[in-house]
Amino acid sequence: MNGKINWTPVAGKNYSDIRYERLDGIAKITIARPEVRNAFRPRTVEELIDAFHHAHHAPDIGAIILTGEGELAFCSGGDQKVRGTDGGYKDEEGVQHLNVLDLQMQIRRLPKPVVAMVAGYAVGGGHVLHLVCDLTIAAENARFGQTGPRVGSFDAGLGAGLLARTVGLKKAKEIWFLCRQYTAQEALDMGLVNTVVPLDRLEAETLDWCRQMLRHSPSSLRLLKAGFNADTDGLAGIQELAGNATALFYMSGEAREGRDAFLEKRPPDFTRFPRRP
Numbered sequence: 001m002n003g004k005i006n007w008t009p010v011a012g013k014n015y016s017d018i019r020y021e022r023l024d025g026i027a028k029i030t031i032a033r034p035e036v037r038n039a040f041r042p043r044t045v046e047e048l049i050d051a052f053h054h055a056h057h058a059p060d061i062g063a064i065i066l067t068g069e070g071e072l073a074f075c076s077g078g079d080q081k082v083r084g085t086d087g088g089y090k091d092e093e094g095v096q097h098l099n100v101l102d103l104q105m106q107i108r109r110l111p112k113p114v115v116a117m118v119a120g121y122a123v124g125g126g127h128v129l130h131l132v133c134d135l136t137i138a139a140e141n142a143r144f145g146q147t148g149p150r151v152g153s154f155d156a157g158l159g160a161g162l163l164a165r166t167v168g169l170k171k172a173k174e175i176w177f178l179c180r181q182y183t184a185q186e187a188l189d190m191g192l193v194n195t196v197v198p199l200d201r202l203e204a205e206t207l208d209w210c211r212q213m214l215r216h217s218p219s220s221l222r223l224l225k226a227g228f229n230a231d232t233d234g235l236a237g238i239q240e241l242a243g244n245a246t247a248l249f250y251m252s253g254e255a256r257e258g259r260d261a262f263l264e265k266r267p268p269d270f271t272r273f274p275r276r277p
């Protein structure tokens with residue numbers, strides 16, 4: 001699937017469960033547990049959070065790809081082999097976590113486009129992961145679905161609500177209540193993915209989409225993403241949007257006047273700043 005694309009490992013980032021690479025201004029984060037169809041355990045999620053944090057703050061990264069190793073799966077959700085009975089998935093110390101919920105919100109708050117590149121299964125918590133990404137590029141062999149009610153789990157947060165906003169309420173309830181699997185074409189037809197390509201074109205196509213976004217204004221993309229997410233994320237979404245407004249305002253002469261007046265111990269003079277319609 002990699003073809004001739006030469007990704008470079010990000011220096012200083014060595015993980016056991018994921019790979020973190022880059023090419024030009026694009027980061028690629030790969031869940032690398034193919035023996036369990038790229039299911040995530042708490043450590044996997046911790047590493048994903050760390051890599052996403054790095055990509056968020058790297059000024060030379062403009063788009064991020066999330067994918068799974070191999071052709072068989074993007075991600076099969078929480079690793080059922082470490083699922084405990086004390087509220088989550090067990091880490092190496094036996095402490096139980098649902099830390100993928102933190103990752104979901106991190107992806108939504110990250111002010112750069114995140115693209116899910118899906119080959120094979122995106123099911124359970126793995127399906128929610130592609131859902132929270134901004135765009136999804138699917139290979140023809142991709143299979144989508146929720147499994148929660150079959151394995152005694154559910155994600156009634158973004159997993160349900162964001163799905164309903166994406167494919168409509170009736171379809172979202174069908175996906176969760178019946179636990180069926182859907183082909184890439186069916187996912188495209190219901191607006192769950194952005195495009196479907198042959199497996200051997202998946203990475204090149206995903207890179208094309210990322211490169212196209214890299215040519216566009218980063219601030220426009222950033223504000224659009226915050227705007228798209230604001231209502232679903234409630235006050236936290238408005239906070240994200242408002243934080244962007246504050247950052248832009250800090251770049252203005254009007255904001256600088258307030259700061260400078262304080263530092264110079266004089267009253268601020270805002271009279272030269274227009275009250276625009």
Ligand SMILES: CC(C)(COP(=O)(O)OP(=O)(O)OC[C@H]1O[C@@H](n2cnc3c(N)ncnc32)[C@H](O)[C@@H]1OP(=O)(O)O)[C@@H](O)C(=O)NCCC(=O)NCCSC(=O)c1cc(O)c2ccccc2c1O
Pocket residue numbers: 035036037039072073076077078079080081089098099100101121123124125126147148151153154155156
């Ligand atoms: C993904 C499959 C459809 C693939 O089927 P296939 O026939 O191709 O392969 P196998 O079934 O033979 O699997 C190969 C190999 O991988 C192991 N494996 C696959 N998935 C998992 C998994 N999720 N956890 C652990 N191991 C897995 C499988 O056992 C085989 O290994 P062997 O050694 O046994 O040979 C199919 O595998 C499948 O349906 N997988 C399960 C999908 C699933 O139900 N996922 C969990 C849903 S619940 C969830 O993800 C979840 C996580 C959270 O953290 C939440 C947090 C908060 C709220 C909700 C959460 C939540 O719902």
